Amino acid sequence: MGEIITRFPPSPTGHLHLGGARTALFNWLFAKHHKGKFILRFEDTDRERSKQEYVDSILEALKWLGLNWDEGPYFQTQRLDLYKKFAQRLYEEGKAYYCECSKELLEEKKKEMLKMGLKPKYDKTCRDKNLGPGEGRVLRIKAPETGEIVVEDLLRGKIVFPAEELDDFIIMRSDGTPTYQFAVVIDDITMGITHVIRGDDHISNTPKQLIIYQALGAKPPKFAHIPMVLGPDGARLSKRHGAKSILEYREAGYLPKALINYLARLGWGYGNQEYFTVEELIEKFTLENINLSAARFDPDKLLAFNAYWIRNTDNKEVLEHLKYFLKAYDLSKFSEDYLLSAIETVKTRSKTLVEMAEMMQFYLVEEVIYEEKGAKKFLVFDIVPILERVVEDLKELPLEEKKLEEYFRNLSEETGIKLKNIAQAIRVALTGKTVSPGLFEIIKVLGKERVIERIKKAIKYIKNLK
RNA sequence: GCCCCCAUCGUCUAGUGGACUAGGAUACUGGCCUCUCACGCCAGAGACACGGGUUCGAAUCCCGUUGGGGGCGCCA
Structure with a gap:
């Protein structure tokens, strides 16, 4: 195996919170452990919600945590030509097609399908219309209609998705910008990403991305979907608890190494050892030791780790x-x-x-x-x-x-x-x-x-x- | 509704068919230490979700049920 390259791709639509920080940490640790490279990339194609303020605060939080990147930060909005080029290619090869269906119409159809107990999917109205590019048109991928898409997850093995579950999703919006699914794939290919370590909320995105890799004839990276971090109540992280910005923990008097140690132990274990220095984590971190079930954030334990590191630091x-x-x-x-x-x-x-x-x-x-x-x-x-x-x-x-x-x-x-x-x-x-x-x-x-x-x-x- | 993932003390976890009387951490309770508060030390309580299999033997393998989480966007 050649050099290991991982990445952390936050979207600057909010501050870096515990969940994101842990994803960044795992990618960073994996890269460091294998003496590879860790790339930072901002996924800012949602121009409505992306804010410079968040870019700044995410950078500051990563620096404070000590999660230094070897390349980047890249910004997707500065790479639009690249996505267009690849999109054009798929279109020319007949692997993607333009669609003129209006948002409103699609919305209605989806509701209809949901009502009938079906999975809401695009009905392929424009798939064979042979439409060219034009005002208000989006570009859709021509997804396979039969067979199955198999995701090889490093942590859980094969995950099978029947082709019927997927539809001809959009890869280029009508304004000419790429959707998330498309931009990640292009970026991961062009940046040479070898391992994608991300939250398991992305499992169902993976088959879609595999379709794009396939259409492009590119070899997909290895995927490892790590369990999510839940709030103390078992619900999704919200502002009330862990979704606080990492920088708020700095304000509250936490040591970065304590936060790192705690975050690493959330979903990852190494025998009976609890306390790890960053160096030890790099040395001992492997994907095999990652748990598969979601972990709840426990503020008390974080506090205990902080107290431990305060009294055990020079x-x-x-x-x-x-x-x-x-x-x-x-x-x-x-x-x-x-x-x-x-x-x-x-x-x-x-x-x-x-x-x-x-x-x-x-x-x-x-x-x-x-x-x-x-x-x-x-x-x-x-x-x-x-x-x-x-x-x-x-x-x-x-x-x-x-x-x-x-x-x-x-x-x-x-x-x-x-x-x-x-x-x-x-x-x-x-x-x-x-x-x-x-x-x-x-x-x-x-x-x-x-x-x-x-x-x-x-x-x-x-x-x-x- | 459909699809996907997951399931060991309250919480984070160890455990990969016999070494399990299920270990550690945290939180909790009691004690020791003691100039206060901590730290430290000792002790206690506390879990294999449920039901079927497979096996001489199951926390560990298989199936189902239940529960939790995620996805089904011209968000990422």
């Missing part, structure tokens, strides 16, 4: 992604080491980068604001002597977690005040909150200066309460 890499969520702060005031240490303390506690940014707030602000409930409960008069003492003792203490813990345990024992109460009071003083990373880690990262200053401020705050 702090520097996390920081790169996190910066996007830290725009409100002037990060130049802090050293990279400070930020990295801060991240280390919050990474096991953040399921998203948004949560992480939120949790890191106290590391980045000049002054913390106390949560009302926490302050009321822990910043109480009785604790003042302890706080005062900590301020003094801290000056002499080494900033090591073990030593700090030892110190606070002794302090608790000595004064008879539960460690919990001491810790919570200082926690509120340092972070403003009752929930935070471990106290000793925080002290170490913040540094003596900030810690002492914040505890002093808390003492003042308590004294002012009276």
Whole structure:
């Protein structure tokens, strides 16, 4: 087998969503696995609905996911001459014919057939009229009337369609543009696509495309129809859940690698392994391990994967992604080491980068604001002597977690005040909150200066309460 | 209506005729750890859609039923 070439052909009529992203991913992984080529092509022949805005957002989403393409992006609207050339050829060879039936008439006939319990099909009125091109005329393929069309699917084997199920579908519209069925075939032939990996909603399109390949005398690529991604409710993806743009997941604080990992596991498995780096996916991805049944999108599991990758990714890499969520702060005031240490303390506690940014707030602000409930409960008069003492003792203490813990345990024992109460009071003083990373880690990262200053401020705050 | 695809815990999946007392992940419940919250660790509950075959033996092969999904556009 020669070089493997796959493609991802979105139509820019909407944002890239989970389903599309997974199709792109599978094509990309397959190409990478075989050291082949991955082509990006926009199917924008629907001029009404195609928008530049969507082209831009799809490109951005693919880049964010890291699904780089080796060729393209191509645009079908820039290849119209090509389709015309092939259409002309089919017409001249008598494999396609012009049809003058009006949309309205066809519409009526279809309704009629549906009513009689038949499959709505074109009745071939113009098939033998020998019409030439003309205003308002479409070009139809002359489909075989008997026999069967066999789709060889890489995942499920032969799928047989009786010729009676198909009709003389349109390949060129009356405005001279190609229909989807025609444009894909021409593109896949001319781009040398060897493997078409797409959603199984395309299974019933495949025999139509095979008819075109046959008429053209071209060898069709291999087809692999992957199961669809359904919403959590088992219905088709809709805006409410997964049909959200991939870019919305970026906004929500997801790591691209987490999304990739989750998406790969949706319909594909590799023994009992759950977590894969992108490199591992490329190495291990094969079509044989793809499932055949539709998979539901589970936001909870995606979130769990994101949490996993946040806590298992190098702090520097996390920081790169996190910066996007830290725009409100002037990060130049802090050293990279400070930020990295801060991240280390919050990474096991953040399921998203948004949560992480939120949790890191106290590391980045000049002054913390106390949560009302926490302050009321822990910043109480009785604790003042302890706080005062900590301020003094801290000056002499080494900033090591073990030593700090030892110190606070002794302090608790000595004064008879539960460690919990001491810790919570200082926690509120340092972070403003009752929930935070471990106290000793925080002290170490913040540094003596900030810690002492914040505890002093808390003492003042308590004294002012009276 | 017609055609096509699919069917293991709630969800994602492992499983390719005997190693299945059906494994893992996630979510859920209980416990441990503990300065809070997480993380981590331990334990628990939870599935082969149903009915017929084939076979010494079926989650696994065949048929049917049911259920879910998709297609039947001058959309892609």
